[in-house]
Amino acid sequence: MEQSVNYLGLIPLFPLLGAVLIGLLHVFTCNRTKLPEKVYGILACVGPVLSFVMALKVFVALKGLPPESRFLVHKAFTWFSVGDLHINMGFLADPLSCLMLLFVTFIGSLIHIYSIGYMGGDKNYGKFFAYMNLFLGSMLVLVLGDGPVVMFVGWEGVGLCSYLLISFYSEDRSNVLAGNKAFIVNRVGDLGFVLGMSFLFWAIGAQGFDYLSLKAHVNDPAMTQGVLLTVCLLLFVGATGKSAQIPLYVWLPDAMAGPTPVSALIHAATMVTAGVYMVARFSFLYAEVALAGSIVAWVGILTALLAAIFGMFQEDIKKVLAYSTVSQLGYMFAGVGVAAYSAGIFHVFTHAFFKALLFLGAGSVIYALHHEQNIWKMGGLKNKMPKTYVTMVIGALALAGCPPFSGFFSKDEILYSALATGHFGIWAVGVLVAGMTAYYTFRMIFVVFHGEPRDHHAYEHAQESPAVMTVPLIILAVGALFAGLLNLPAIFGGDQIVSHWLAPSVTEHHPHAGVFIEILAIGASVVAFAIGIKIAYAKFGKGAPEPSFTGFADFAYHKFYVDELYDKVIVQPYKAIGSSIWKVIEPNVTDAPVKGVARLYMVLGTAFKVFQVGYVRVYALYMVLGLSLMSLLLSQSLN
């Protein structure tokens, strides 16, 4: 069924080697003569581009196989064996991981190229690219791993790199704190993942702990409904951490502290999509318990709603985008939750294009305005930065779900699936969120690019970004425009290429609810989009002053004080416990015997110095004494 190949391991290896090489170069040159930036830039792009080429090769290889046997495996080496557990450093390419592979390497490469321009002049240029390559390599390990354990390696790798990159501008304490927050919140999720993985191993891991073996044993008697539900929910806890869902979404908006290309990478190609990918990967588990799916879907759609509410009131251009990501991830989880795995993954795919585009566009604006991020200090930029403006509008239309842009098709697919499987509540909230998305997206576009400039000094100095930054924007804009056509539903005359492509990898049943339902879903989405954009235009289209928030708006601007709540309920008590242990228990209870023993040895050691008198005659005496005692002992033991 599966075919063995020997090149899959190379795909993550290229960026990982790049990371090592760039890192070493940086370490050995950063205090002396600096290498020219070009060297790092070129080295950094080689790995991702080579990986992309290899990904194409994988795609062609899979395409050449009959659909039901599209599985390529590569067992690089046995990583470790403990008892029953034999873990290979193995890689698996099937339609699902291949799709992820293609867009992760493609968008990752574009972001690397863009970064050459954006990071220009930074004193840690080399370090930045080392981390970026490591980030991409970890994500590729995550995607290509042939089992949960290898996936976990990549999973932790992206967690680490996100920490390193979010706190990249480490001179500023708040950035470091943002990095800490991302890391710690992710750790909470990781615990869920590890527990889920352990449960899964405990139940059916003995017959092989890779996806294909697990899939084959999912109906074993050991996998009762209870075990399945536990495993699914624990894994989902991991996903909520990595993919920023309720209740662990709080790290993602703060993650804006990193350089903009990092945000683009986190939001589009790596990291946050990992959770969705993981749920789709384990679709064979989720398909067995409907309850787990419903929980996933509801958590997803509520996250979408909450993030959309927050997004409507943000003033930092990157925070608007950050909440839009959280919201769109919510859609994706709603999709995989209602067992429309291909729809969810397809939304991951289109989202990668338009979100990378929006972030890089926002980066271009920020770069032009010398690191100004407050939208209320921008305005009228469309004349100054036409390329950025046009591409951003395309991205915004895709995000808002305007037909025929890519976001429309993928979002519509999710909402249709929800409706067709009878999840009316999810569908209704989803439509509402679609309207809100259109509103906040175009609020941002109108405020930033239309109307009169609010800060004339910054406006005068603003200019279009260099080609190394705008060309990736244009390429991504093309993707954001047309990526949706890949999965054109039958009602528009398409044949859902992506869904069919993914069919061998995911366990799903396509609902057939009839044309009426399909038209209803499409109609509602379009109407919601139209209303949202209408309100945004009415309020901000002609330029508007900075509003002052009161009441609910103020509450939403402060993100419902969720951060403060977490701080009060979890962080502060935790710190209090920690400091009481540190101040009371440690010095009095644990340290006392330790210090006592240490003091004892100190005294004994000093006492023994007395014997080192330095006279040869004394040393000789020791020998004779020792000899005598030993002889005595000897005669005792021999009798």
Add this chain to the structure above:
Amino acid sequence: MTNDLMLLMPLIIVGAGAILLMIASTYDKFTHELAAYGSAGVFAVAFLVQLSSCIAGNVAPFSEVFNGILVVSNFSKAAGLIILACGCFTALSSQTYFRRNNFCSPEYYSLTAFAAAGMLLLTMAQELISVFIALEIMSLAIYILVGYDRKNVISTEAVLKYLMLGAFAGAFFVMGSALVYGAAGSTKFVKIGQYLAANGMLHSPVMIGGAFFIMVAFLFKAAAFPFHAWVVDVYDGASVPVTGYMATALKTAIFAVFANFLVIDGALQHKWITFLFYISVLTMFVGNLIAIGQQSLKRMLAASGIVHSGYLLIALVAVGTKDFTGSVIAFYLAAYAASTLGIFTALSYLGGTGEARKTFDDFKGLAKARPYSAAAISIFLLSMAGIPPTAGFMGKFYIITSAIDAGQITLAVLGIVSSIISMWYYLRLIIAMYFHEASEQFDEPAPSSLAPVCTFILVLCVFAISLYPIAV
């Protein structure tokens, strides 16, 4: 014959090299720097020859040539490798050391080679008179090396102590040999073994006494309790490279011959188990206590050498006599030699003129001033303390495992306890280097890159050795 010659080749090379260096020393133009390169070359060549015969893997007992006096085994080959590598690194680090300390003459390097010849002979010797001769070749050269700085009072005092106590121990050895000969009628290990197998230990008090005296001599050289007292003073008095050489190569040779002697016959080792048990425990703990009290780095390292002898004695308690391979002992010796020699190599270029920098306090803030050296020293210390993934950890792991396999659970536990205590003084130096500010400016190290390069190679060795698998 050619095969026998190949196996003897390292010894011949080192011996001939020593004589040639001594002859060359009479020429004024032959500076001590040239001698350093020369002796390092001799050691390197001998090492490579030894390595090639190790890879070839043929074990010949010299049955025709030496009539059982010398025997080459895989164990003796491994010990020889360690000794030759130590010799080479010592020659190179001495070159750097003597850029700052000027009491050197070319004969110094000739003497290191003579000592190495004695040690190599010692690893192969399977006959009491040969052991004694080898022991004396080695010891005489080392005596001179310890006292090489004749104007230095401490150094002179050290050599006097070492010489007197060494003679004392040598007398025990000769006495013991005489008694053993009296009992067994031969000085060859094989014949003694046959005698023991036929008669058993208990029937011959002369045999017991003789073997006991011989063991005392070995314990003295290995610095085991209660014959350890000389070590701290002698190591402190000798110059840094010589101390490093003594701590590693000499100890390797002694433990090789000690192990060879113990496994002559089951009865011999078996009778001594209780006795060796106490000696090894006391050696470890007394060594620890002495080390804790020291302020001088060199004295601390000397005391820690006592502790490591204690670990090696654990391995001796646990040797299986039926199929003795010595792999555990050789592995531990290699691991210990790499880390100890590493520290002494680092000290030989960091120590400054007249070894001015010697206490823990003198190394405060080294991490800021010389980060790479501090990192290397930390790695060596962690290896000596037995922290993974260093060679020292694997060495201890094998020793503890072999002790457990031999049923010596108590000894294994005490070994672990001792290694925890030893963190005290190893970490103390790391703390001084990393967590304290320098009280004074660090002067420039000796102007030669040989010792730093050796340090780097030894760091690699510390990690590489830990990866080398052995069968316990």
